[in-house]
Structures are given as structure tokens and as C-alpha cells.
Amino acid sequence: GAVVSQHPSWVICKSGTSVKIECRSLDFQATTMFWYRQFPKQSLMLMATSNEGSKATYEQGVEKDKFLINHASLTLSTLTVTSAHPEDSSFYICSVGGLWETQYFGPGTRLLVL
Amino acid sequence: DAKTTQPPSMDCAEGRAANLPCNHSTISGNEYVYWYRQIHSQGPQYIIHGLKNNETNEMASLIITEDRKSSTLILPHATLRDTAVYYCIVRVRDGQNFVFGPGTRLSVLP
Numbered sequence: 509g510a511v512v513s514q515h516p517s518w519v520i521c522k523s524g525t526s527v528k529i530e531c532r533s534l535d536f537q538a539t540t541m542f543w544y545r546q547f548p549k550q551s552l553m554l555m556a557t558s559n560e561g562s563k564a565t566y567e568q569g570v571e572k573d574k575f576l577i578n579h580a581s582l583t584l585s586t587l588t589v590t591s592a593h594p595e596d597s598s599f600y601i602c603s604v605g606g607l608w609e610t611q612y613f614g615p616g617t618r619l620l621v622l
Numbered sequence: 623d624a625k626t627t628q629p630p631s632m633d634c635a636e637g638r639a640a641n642l643p644c645n646h647s648t649i650s651g652n653e654y655v656y657w658y659r660q661i662h663s664q665g666p667q668y669i670i671h672g673l674k675n676n677e678t679n680e681m682a683s684l685i686i687t688e689d690r691k692s693s694t695l696i697l698p699h700a701t702l703r704d705t706a707v708y709y710c711i712v713r714v715r716d717g718q719n720f721v722f723g724p725g726t727r728l729s730v731l732p
Contacts, residue, residue: 512665542719551709552666552722601665603720610656611720613665 510536510604514614521592522622529587529617531602537582538604542611543575546599558585558602592621625649626710631727634704640697642726644710647691652714655686657695659706660725666709669695700730 511534521527531541539560544552556577557565564577574596576588589596597620603611627645634640646655656671670677670684672693677684683696697704709725 514665544722551724552660554719554721557719599663603665610668610671612668613658616663616665618663 510534510538510612512602512604512612512614514600514602514617516617517615518618518620520620520622523593524591526588526590527592527619529589529600529602529619531585531587531604531614533583533604536604536612538585539582540605541579541585542603543577543585543587544601544603544613546601546616552601555587589619592619594621597621625653625712625721626723628708628710628723628726630724631729633729633731634697634700636702636730636732637699640695640700640704640728640730642695642697642708642710642728643692644695645692646710646712649690649712650714653712654714655684655690655693656711656713656720657682657684658709658711658720658722659704659728660709661703661706666722669708700728702730702732704728705730 513532515530541558543555545555546552555570558577558579560579566572579585599616599618601616603613654671657669658666660666670682672684686693707725707727711720
């Protein structure tokens with residue numbers, strides 16, 4: 509299946525700063541990538557769908573101005589958490605569509621906002 | 623909302639088969655059954671998927687009932703490394719994102 513990487517794997521930042529998370533599809537050209545968020549002891553929740561060369565599609569309740577998504581190439585999508593606050597602390601996971609419409613997930617990025 | 627129902631937790635002895643059930647009574651004719659698992663602090667890992675026939679790969683077997691209203695994921699010889707949360711998801715093949723329910727937390731015990 510597709511190999512997906514994320515960087516960084518974990519990040520700690522101060523409240524009010526911005527954090528960029530990268531998602532790379534290492535062996536698959538992805539026109540679409542997905543960003544999920546997972547709070548402790550909860551399941552994954554889709555935040556947005558990242559489309560190469562066009563604007564991302566956000567799920568209801570997800571602030572597009574706070575979670576900026578850029579999908580500049582077929583192998584890279586970035587999620588920027590702007591003006592992060594402690595409530596944004598979470599596990600952020602991206603995924604890439606693969607064969608037979610499966611999805612392959614990255615290892616995740618754990619964000620802690622102090 | 624998730625279209626599947628799974629038990630919240632299960633235990634399995636190491637070396638024994640782990641049978642994880644999933645109910646999807648409202649599944650549509652064009653929806654596939656996918657199984658993923660998530661080991662603690664990692665991204666979900668694809669296991670297997672199927673439409674109506676039973677499927678087997680190097681990781682697991684998927685048994686789908688004839689009416690397709692339920693399925694069972696079978697890990698033939700569970701190891702401690704199989705301890706994870708297992709998600710059963712139904713989705714059309716050319717659908718977009720996956721909708722994750724709470725899954726089943728499988729604990730493989732020594």
C-alpha cells in the first residue's frame with residue numbers, strides 16, 4: 509500500500525503560535541488527501557479534504573481560517589494550525605487514497621499547546 | 623454517523639484466534655466492508671476489505687454473512703502486537719473519507 513509520512517511526529521508550542529504539519533505520500537500521487545483529528549480516548553474525526561491545486565473542503569464546525577490547508581503538489585499537503593490554543597492539542601493524522609479505494613494513513617502528529 | 627456497531631472491548635489469549643464481530647444491518651448493495659486497526663499512538667493501519675465474498679490476506683480473514691448485515695474479522699493466531707482498536711467501516715468503493723466509529727479495543731493477553 510501507499511507509504512505516508514508526517515512531519516513532525518510531535519510538537520509542543522506556546523499558545524498563540526502557529527504550527528505547520530506536513531503530510532507526504534512517498535510512493536503514490538495523491539490528488540486528494542484527508543486530514544483527521546483524534547482527541548484522547550476518542551475516534552478519528554475528519555477535519556477536511558485536501559485537493560491538489562484547489563481549495564480544501566472543510567467539515568462542519570472546522571474553522572477554515574484556523575486550520576489552513578495547502579495541497580501544492582501530488583505528494584505533499586500541509587496543515588497549519590494558526591494561533592494555536594490548548595484546546596487544539598490533539599493527534600492529527602493524514603491519509604491518502606490507495607488502490608481499491610482503501611486509504612493509507614500517516615503515523616500522526618501529536619500537538620501539545622501550552 | 624458510523625453505520626456499524628461493534629463491541630467496545632474484547633480479550634483474546636495469545637496464540638488463539640481473535641474473532642471480532644461487526645453489525646452493519648443498513649449496508650447498501652454498493653458498500654464495502656473495510657477493517658482498520660489503530661495501535662496506540664499510531665495512525666490507522668489497513669487490514670482487509672470485502673463486498674460479499676469472504677476474503678483472506680496475510681493479516682486476517684473477513685467473513686461476511688450472506689445477507690451482508692454483519693461480518694467477522696478473524697486474526698487466526700493473535701499475538702501481543704495485535705492489541706489495538708479495530709474499526710469496522712462500511713463505505714462505497716469510490717467514496718471519499720472513512721467515518722470511524724468507536725471500534726473494538728482488542729486486548730491480547732499472555
